[in-house]
Amino acid sequence: MAAQQIIQVINPNTSAAMTHTIAQAARAVAAPETTIVAVCPSQGVPSIEGHFDEAVAAIGVLEQIKAGREQGVSGHVIACFGDPGLLAARELASGPVVGIAEASMHMATLVATRFSIVTTLPRTVIIARHLLRQYGFEHHCSAVHAIDLPVLTLEDGSGLAQEKVRERCIQAMQQDGSGAIVLGCGGMSNLAQTLTRELGIPVIDGVSAAVKMVESLVALGLSTSKHGDLDYPVQKNLSGQFQHLN
Amino acid sequence: MAAQQIIQVINPNTSAAMTHTIAQAARAVAAPETTIVAVCPSQGVPSIEGHFDEAVAAIGVLEQIKAGREQGVSGHVIACFGDPGLLAARELASGPVVGIAEASMHMATLVATRFSIVTTLPRTVIIARHLLRQYGFEHHCSAVHAIDLPVLTLEDGSGLAQEKVRERCIQAMQQDGSGAIVLGCGGMSNLAQTLTRELGIPVIDGVSAAVKMVESLVALGLSTSKHGDLDYPVQKNLSGQFQHLN
Amino acid sequence: MAAQQIIQVINPNTSAAMTHTIAQAARAVAAPETTIVAVCPSQGVPSIEGHFDEAVAAIGVLEQIKAGREQGVSGHVIACFGDPGLLAARELASGPVVGIAEASMHMATLVATRFSIVTTLPRTVIIARHLLRQYGFEHHCSAVHAIDLPVLTLEDGSGLAQEKVRERCIQAMQQDGSGAIVLGCGGMSNLAQTLTRELGIPVIDGVSAAVKMVESLVALGLSTSKHGDLDYPVQKNLSGQFQHLN
Amino acid sequence: MAAQQIIQVINPNTSAAMTHTIAQAARAVAAPETTIVAVCPSQGVPSIEGHFDEAVAAIGVLEQIKAGREQGVSGHVIACFGDPGLLAARELASGPVVGIAEASMHMATLVATRFSIVTTLPRTVIIARHLLRQYGFEHHCSAVHAIDLPVLTLEDGSGLAQEKVRERCIQAMQQDGSGAIVLGCGGMSNLAQTLTRELGIPVIDGVSAAVKMVESLVALGLSTSKHGDLDYPVQKNLSGQFQHLN
Amino acid sequence: MAAQQIIQVINPNTSAAMTHTIAQAARAVAAPETTIVAVCPSQGVPSIEGHFDEAVAAIGVLEQIKAGREQGVSGHVIACFGDPGLLAARELASGPVVGIAEASMHMATLVATRFSIVTTLPRTVIIARHLLRQYGFEHHCSAVHAIDLPVLTLEDGSGLAQEKVRERCIQAMQQDGSGAIVLGCGGMSNLAQTLTRELGIPVIDGVSAAVKMVESLVALGLSTSKHGDLDYPVQKNLSGQFQHLN
Amino acid sequence: MAAQQIIQVINPNTSAAMTHTIAQAARAVAAPETTIVAVCPSQGVPSIEGHFDEAVAAIGVLEQIKAGREQGVSGHVIACFGDPGLLAARELASGPVVGIAEASMHMATLVATRFSIVTTLPRTVIIARHLLRQYGFEHHCSAVHAIDLPVLTLEDGSGLAQEKVRERCIQAMQQDGSGAIVLGCGGMSNLAQTLTRELGIPVIDGVSAAVKMVESLVALGLSTSKHGDLDYPVQKNLSGQFQHLN
Incomplete structure (x- = not known):
């Protein structure tokens, strides 16, 4: 089996x-x-x-x-x-x-009526928006937020980008009326479980x-x-x- | 783990x-x-x-x-x-x-660009349509078909309903341009694997x-x-x- | 006749x-x-x-x-x-x-190009949103607001909930660019006529x-x-x- | 009162x-x-x-x-x-x-999950479609049919246009899976009650x-x-x- | 040729x-x-x-x-x-x-993923919204802004309306995340080239x-x-x- | 100039x-x-x-x-x-x-309320559909047709593919209720003017x-x-x- x-x-x-x-x-x-x-x-x-x-x-x-x-x-x-x-x-x-992206968006719709996305640079927001529309989830997403830091700052060891992600997730939870948050970068995948526990809502890693x-x-x-x-x-x-x- | x-x-x-x-x-x-x-x-x-x-x-x-x-x-x-x-x-x-319904529709969008649904009575078609729209998959579904037999004929031992499902799946595959088929009733769940093999395309059971x-x-x-x-x-x-x- | x-x-x-x-x-x-x-x-x-x-x-x-x-x-x-x-x-x-809900939404589209909804608890907002989409009026609704009080406070005789509804209607009128307001609870039905007069725009009760x-x-x-x-x-x-x- | x-x-x-x-x-x-x-x-x-x-x-x-x-x-x-x-x-x-048009479409959505429209010349079909989209009812309408006769044939006394309307309504009822029919011309307003009785489904006149x-x-x-x-x-x-x- | x-x-x-x-x-x-x-x-x-x-x-x-x-x-x-x-x-x-309107909207989608519109009186905003939906561009437009001045102030020689347009374009560029701006009135057609140069993004005149x-x-x-x-x-x-x- | x-x-x-x-x-x-x-x-x-x-x-x-x-x-x-x-x-x-693709679709919406697309292999139909949705023209397109021949048959000198395109355009014109046709392949660009004349409707080449x-x-x-x-x-x-x- x-x-x-x-x-x-x-x-x-x-x-x-x-x-x-x-x-x-x-x-x-x-x-x-x-x-x-x-x-x-x-x-x-x-x-x-x-x-x-x-x-x-x-x-x-x-x-x-x-x-x-x-x-x-x-x-x-x-x-x-x-x-x-x-x-x-x-x-x-x-x-x-x-x-x-599709995996995390699918999962988000199973545990919340609406979700928010937290991504890296503002110019990637449009990519998330196009995917939401292509996959059928534009009505399930409240907002797409960018931390305004490049992807590789997630790997620079400073923890700065991680802290920015955490702050944005908290803001999104408080302001968007979303029940779950999707992390919009593969480099954030190690943050999901900690943030899920800290925020008390599903924070979803696509990997x-x-x-x-x-x-x-x-x-x-x-x-x-x-x-x-x-x-x-x-x-x-x-x-x-x-x-x-x- | x-x-x-x-x-x-x-x-x-x-x-x-x-x-x-x-x-x-x-x-x-x-x-x-x-x-x-x-x-x-x-x-x-x-x-x-x-x-x-x-x-x-x-x-x-x-x-x-x-x-x-x-x-x-x-x-x-x-x-x-x-x-x-x-x-x-x-x-x-x-x-x-x-x-x-949501589980099978989600899975269908992962293996095909468009899918068809085969359900039981015609009056259940509207229910499938409303769900497609609510879940965001109306653009991923080519057609919803009904075999026009009540749900419980799937349990009457005659195999008639099962044969009708099989025929409709074959028709849908040939006419709708769909790459996958979703079985629209829990009572059809035992048909998915056989039909997947026979038709050579994903036939998806929601259970x-x-x-x-x-x-x-x-x-x-x-x-x-x-x-x-x-x-x-x-x-x-x-x-x-x-x-x-x- | x-x-x-x-x-x-x-x-x-x-x-x-x-x-x-x-x-x-x-x-x-x-x-x-x-x-x-x-x-x-x-x-x-x-x-x-x-x-x-x-x-x-x-x-x-x-x-x-x-x-x-x-x-x-x-x-x-x-x-x-x-x-x-x-x-x-x-x-x-x-x-x-x-x-x-449908009755008031239908009426609202006949007297204004866009309307706002004022409801009770924030958790009912998603219900209004789903109905707007199901009935076809999502493009006619500017916003759904919640007074953040339970339904039964409308019947507690204090008038507090009623005053909150009034305030939210005024805010919605000023900020949403809506020409009409839909009252999002059967318990608000006695407020429509007074608010219509006070605000000078259609405030619509579904009952x-x-x-x-x-x-x-x-x-x-x-x-x-x-x-x-x-x-x-x-x-x-x-x-x-x-x-x-x- | x-x-x-x-x-x-x-x-x-x-x-x-x-x-x-x-x-x-x-x-x-x-x-x-x-x-x-x-x-x-x-x-x-x-x-x-x-x-x-x-x-x-x-x-x-x-x-x-x-x-x-x-x-x-x-x-x-x-x-x-x-x-x-x-x-x-x-x-x-x-x-x-x-x-x-809006009145009849609104009414149709209250008595059926989907409706069909029967109109006069084919070139008016696009007008009905634009209205369906503007009013929010495009998902509630199965099909728009034209009898392919000018509006004024409804007033020529021959009854020919009326008979064509009747035939199209019957076809629409049988083929579209619609529960109601909307008559797409003011000149058809005297047909609604008779057709409602004959067809046994709501046939709706906008006037x-x-x-x-x-x-x-x-x-x-x-x-x-x-x-x-x-x-x-x-x-x-x-x-x-x-x-x-x- | x-x-x-x-x-x-x-x-x-x-x-x-x-x-x-x-x-x-x-x-x-x-x-x-x-x-x-x-x-x-x-x-x-x-x-x-x-x-x-x-x-x-x-x-x-x-x-x-x-x-x-x-x-x-x-x-x-x-x-x-x-x-x-x-x-x-x-x-x-x-x-x-x-x-x-259609010409400028079409052009805007060729040079930016999203655009904003700047129009005259607030009551014309609904007209722009209806056109966006009719032409298919509602997902390409971030926002429609009004300068809240009548059309003919653009021809009064004072330059006041022109300055308001300029201010709104700058605001829209900074706040909407739009890559281009569409000028929402024929009377603004002489502003496009200057604003395109000043703002450094396409400011589009429909004429x-x-x-x-x-x-x-x-x-x-x-x-x-x-x-x-x-x-x-x-x-x-x-x-x-x-x-x-x- | x-x-x-x-x-x-x-x-x-x-x-x-x-x-x-x-x-x-x-x-x-x-x-x-x-x-x-x-x-x-x-x-x-x-x-x-x-x-x-x-x-x-x-x-x-x-x-x-x-x-x-x-x-x-x-x-x-x-x-x-x-x-x-x-x-x-x-x-x-x-x-x-x-x-x-975008150029021809844009042009088509300027000369007709609805258009049809004629493309090559059936598997390219989904690409056209995705583009229609991305560009905002899904409601302006009646149908996407495939001639079911590979792209390079358009360059084999036999004229067979060209004849198939012609036939499909005529069919589309008669059956789809479209006022214009978009040719769905760069290799068809030399057919547009002849077909426009023969069919008497705009047949649009994207190049x-x-x-x-x-x-x-x-x-x-x-x-x-x-x-x-x-x-x-x-x-x-x-x-x-x-x-x-x-």
């Missing part, structure tokens, strides 16, 4: 520190029979803070999806809050693929949420549909730097 | 046969450390096929939620596709509560999906938010037949 | 004082040929301030609908701002059924609005459609405490 | 025959204390079948609103299914103004619906809000052919 | 000063081969600040469209931010017709935007579709003051 | 034949003072028929945007109907960037539409807003194969 399985957790940026943070969050909730393999692209962007960064990171995600599929992993997590390359990854994968969702899909025997628009990419000769994606 | 837990699966109607079907579907996917307790109200409606039936069934759901909470269960599943009494149940519960979602929420330490509108009901003297809900 | 008719006004909670307030508001606007029969359940919740209260109250509403139908009333009003049990009541009724809408439907020969999903409930044996609803 | 009142029913086109049909429908449902004054512009379009016709007709509507207000009528009905000039009329009027809504608003003491964007037009010198609107 | 063409720019109000402002803005961006013919109705309203004003102005727009078409102009601009009579004008015209859009449509060989609901008005005898529109 | 300008038209796939087709369509409508520079990536996918292809193509688009910006072009067109990399390109560019829109934005002095979320990417060290994008 609970066969061994490997879940590939892909950090779409090239930061080893953030990959480590994400791996820890994933392992902390994984079932005993799940092995977490945390990876990041060898080439790409050190952090993801806009549409351009996302476009570059998507290639790294696809490379990892391809590698993971060849290694026979059971499913994949895309561990950046913009869910970069999600639908492309679903085409390429045979198993299920879950993004951490751990996505791991449980992939485990659930695997247990249910549900994989990415290959009927229709998520079918494997039409076979064609990718040229140049993209040949390895063939 | 994987403590023992009890998940209460509530069949909102009084049919013992359907409770049995639902219990089997729940146990088939539950983690080793999960104990499934399947219950149904002692009083209420034998099947749920409209708004009136749902209103009556909601009381039975609330009684069971209260009982489950007093027994210390970790979480609750409402195993009727209309998710009757869901928000009321969330107020009453301390743990997470997941409905099978098993909801069990995995409750397990996930428990593992993540996320419970129904008691901050705001899902807080415990304001204490007041329920009178007459409702005293036991105090 | 104006035959005698009976309109049953159902207060879904068990408060006699509020039933009295509601009855007065109904009679104040009823046509000469209309007899208002104001009722409340003998068993249930003394006030309705959340989803749980609504689920319990819905049973009382259905009992009264059944009784009213057996007495041959022409139509029914559900006099609680959450419109609890509305669609279930429509299934059970042969005549028209109108909720006070009186719903009475006129039921009168209108009766005069037009329009009753709840029994074609499709509001048809009478499928006949089945309700058991235990619900037998009397058979 | 039931003071004498005058309701001005404005046929926005110049057809005397249609004004007569509309007047009859209005009087058939008016309360004993209501006097119906049916008018149409002396100049304008003989029938309204598109945006251009509506723009021209709006001027006639405004002239009549001004005249009615000077005569002290209690309220106004705009008796063309496109509700031409509705918001402009509300600015000009001191009493309530109700359009027959009679609007008359009852204006009566209701008057009884409730609710008039067009003069706070904000429906306030009287800013005083300015209209020139030329529009001087009489000053 | 660049044939001579005439674009008729219609100021829907009767203000000669504003027609002059608008003509200048149009000519400043027109291609060398384009001749701008700026016109306004001889009869109508001196400024447009509400639904009533718009209804009156629509007739003047239609007269000018008819005249322009008879003169063989290539296309038409409706130079009032409410786009009065737009769909009626499209029926009447053979060439393309573009409103300045010039609409001229370029009409030029584009003409160059592309695209004209108002005469298939379906924008076909020429059904031929009928307009009577009285409307005879000249026949 | 009409300075020399260069518009870079980027074919996101690597097909030289399609780049040629696109260049011709662009040059056919460009103003005399505009120089069209048509480019395609040296590495990437030969055609774009799904999310995976789009993700790969986006990198090629960004390389070209960077090159174009360094060459001082005035603006950019992304000439694939999925508008791959559009928002990322806007971050990178200093001038305006317009996608051919030529986007060229005129970029010309318009340049003439208006409007460029991509660098205030907020479309600001230049945060400077960071892109590694490996992405170094040239630094």
Whole structure:
């Protein structure tokens, strides 16, 4: 009933520190029979803070999806809050693929009627808004807040960004009328449990949420549909730097 | 990492046969450390096929939620596709509560860009439509189909209703451009795996999906938010037949 | 042209004082040929301030609908701002059924391009929001405000809640850019006319609005459609405490 | 409690025959204390079948609103299914103004979960769709059908258009899954009661619906809000052919 | 490749000063081969600040469209931010017709993810909101602001209204999180370029935007579709003051 | 008034034949003072028929945007109907960037109340649907049709795909009630003018539409807003194969 399985957790940026943070969050909730393999692209962007960064990171995600599929992993997590390359990854994968933004938003709607999001730079707010609309949750989200610090300050060891996140979560809880808070960056994944306890409301990390969702899909025997628009990419000769994606 | 837990699966109607079907579907996917307790109200409606039936069934759901909470269960599943009494149940519960309609719709959006629903009587179509809109998935659903047979024909042993479900799923797959199908009744839960194999696309049962979602929420330490509108009901003297809900 | 008719006004909670307030508001606007029969359940919740209260109250509403139908009333009003049990009541009724939330929202859109709602406890705001979306009026409503006092303070004789409602209406008028205000509780029904005069804008009570809408439907020969999903409930044996609803 | 009142029913086109049909429908449902004054512009379009016709007709509507207000009528009905000039009329009027499209759509949502519309020429379908969206009812309408005959064939005495309307209503009832039908032209107002009886579902005429809504608003003491964007037009010198609107 | 063409720019109000402002803005961006013919109705309203004003102005727009078409102009601009009579004008015209509200909103979505609007009187805000919804841009607009001065103060020579517009644009830029600003009145068309330079973000004037859009449509060989609901008005005898529109 | 300008038209796939087709369509409508520079990536996918292809193509688009910006072009067109990399390109560019899907959809709403789209493979339909929703045009589009042939059959010289497009356009015109048709592939750009003449309704090609829109934005002095979320990417060290994008 609970066969061994490997879940590939892909950090779409090239930061080893953030990959480590994400791996820890994933392992902390994984079932005993799940092995977490945390990876990041060898080439790409050190952090993801806009549409351009996302476009570059998507290639790294696809490379990892391809590698993971060849290694026979059971499913994949895309561990950046913009869910970069999600639908492309679903085409390429045979198993299920879950993004951490969608995972955390789905979970939030199960425990509260409305939630708030706390993200990093203000320019990423639009990305969260577009995802809310695409996933169907725009009416479930009260507000998207930015701490106005770059993603990598979460890994600088000072704790400053973490404190800002904590303050924003408290503000959001008091002002938005939201019952839950979604942390809008993979680099915040180690804060969820502490903040949940301190604030007394669900503070949701997408990395751990996505791991449980992939485990659930695997247990249910549900994989990415290959009927229709998520079918494997039409076979064609990718040229140049993209040949390895063939 | 994987403590023992009890998940209460509530069949909102009084049919013992359907409770049995639902219990089997729940146990088939539950983690080793999960104990499934399947219950149904002692009083209420034998099947749920409209708004009136749902209103009556909601009381039975609330009684069971209260009982489950007093027994210390970790979480609750409402195993009727209309998710009757869901928000009321969330107020009453301390743990997470997941409905099978929402669970299956959430899962469907993770494996396909669009899904179809196959339900029982035509008059239940409006219930599915209202839920799609409430949950945010109206743009992810291509069509809602009815087999035009009452719920309990799924338990009459003839296999007729099951065959009708199968035919409708095949039609929906061919005509709607959907990548996945959601089974719109708890009584269809034993069909999902066979149809998934036969059709080659994800055919999703809400009972098993909801069990995995409750397990996930428990593992993540996320419970129904008691901050705001899902807080415990304001204490007041329920009178007459409702005293036991105090 | 104006035959005698009976309109049953159902207060879904068990408060006699509020039933009295509601009855007065109904009679104040009823046509000469209309007899208002104001009722409340003998068993249930003394006030309705959340989803749980609504689920319990819905049973009382259905009992009264059944009784009213057996007495041959022409139509029914559900006099609680959450419109609890509305669609279930429509299934059970042969005549028209109108909720006070929908009635007041409909009327508001006829006299202003945008309206605000003033309700009681903050936890009821989400109920108003869900109704706005279900009825199609989310784009017509500027804001939903709560006075942060329980429903029954409207009946405690101190006038405190009434003064809070008045203050909130004035604030809403000045800040929301709304042309009309909807009173979000049956217990506020006696305030509408005074506030309309004092503020110089339409302040709308749902009880009186719903009475006129039921009168209108009766005069037009329009009753709840029994074609499709509001048809009478499928006949089945309700058991235990619900037998009397058979 | 039931003071004498005058309701001005404005046929926005110049057809005397249609004004007569509309007047009859209005009087058939008016309360004993209501006097119906049916008018149409002396100049304008003989029938309204598109945006251009509506723009021209709006001027006639405004002239009549001004005249009615000077005569002290209690309220106004705009008796063309496109509700031409509705918001402009509300600015000009001191009493309530109700359009027959909005009135019939509102009523339809009170007696069915979904309704269909049957209109005249295909080119008017877009007008109905725009109104559904503006009023908030796009999710309540299953389909808009056109009989593909000009408006004035309803007044040619042959009965052909009436028979086409009847056929389309029957088709809509069988195919759309709608519980009610809205007649999409003032000239169909005399068909509603017969079709309601024949089809056994609510077939709704906007003229009679609007008359009852204006009566209701008057009884409730609710008039067009003069706070904000429906306030009287800013005083300015209209020139030329529009001087009489000053 | 660049044939001579005439674009008729219609100021829907009767203000000669504003027609002059608008003509200048149009000519400043027109291609060398384009001749701008700026016109306004001889009869109508001196400024447009509400639904009533718009209804009156629509007739003047239609007269000018008819005249322009008879003169063989290539296309038409409706130079009032409410786009009065737009769909009626499209029926009447053979060439393309573009409103300045739609033109500026379209352009804004091409250069920013979200925009703000700055308009004149608060009562015109609702008109902008309705257009945003009709055109599909409600999710692209952060806020609609009013300077709370009448339209014609833009032509009083004092510069006061212009300074208020400037202040509001700066506020909107700082507070709304918008990347661009749309000027919500034809009378502001001479401010766009200066403000674009001063603020360092796109400040968009609809008059010039609409001229370029009409030029584009003409160059592309695209004209108002005469298939379906924008076909020429059904031929009928307009009577009285409307005879000249026949 | 009409300075020399260069518009870079980027074919996101690597097909030289399609780049040629696109260049011709662009040059056919460009103003005399505009120089069209048509480019395609040296590495990437030969055609774009799904999310995976789009993700790969986006990198090629960004390389070209960077090159174009360094060459001082005035603006950019992304000439694939999925508008791959559009928002990322806007971050990178200093001038305006317009996608051919958005350009053609915008133009369609100016000449018809509703339009249909004709695309290539069925799996690209979901891409068009997502764009319609993102751009705000879901209510303006009646239907999206696929000819069920790969993109490159448009360049095989047989004319088969072209004939299929023609047939589908005629069907769409007759059945959808649309006044205009949008061609859903850059490879169809040479069909628009012929089909517009044959069908007698606007058949819109995005390549030529986007060229005129970029010309318009340049003439208006409007460029991509660098205030907020479309600001230049945060400077960071892109590694490996992405170094040239630094």
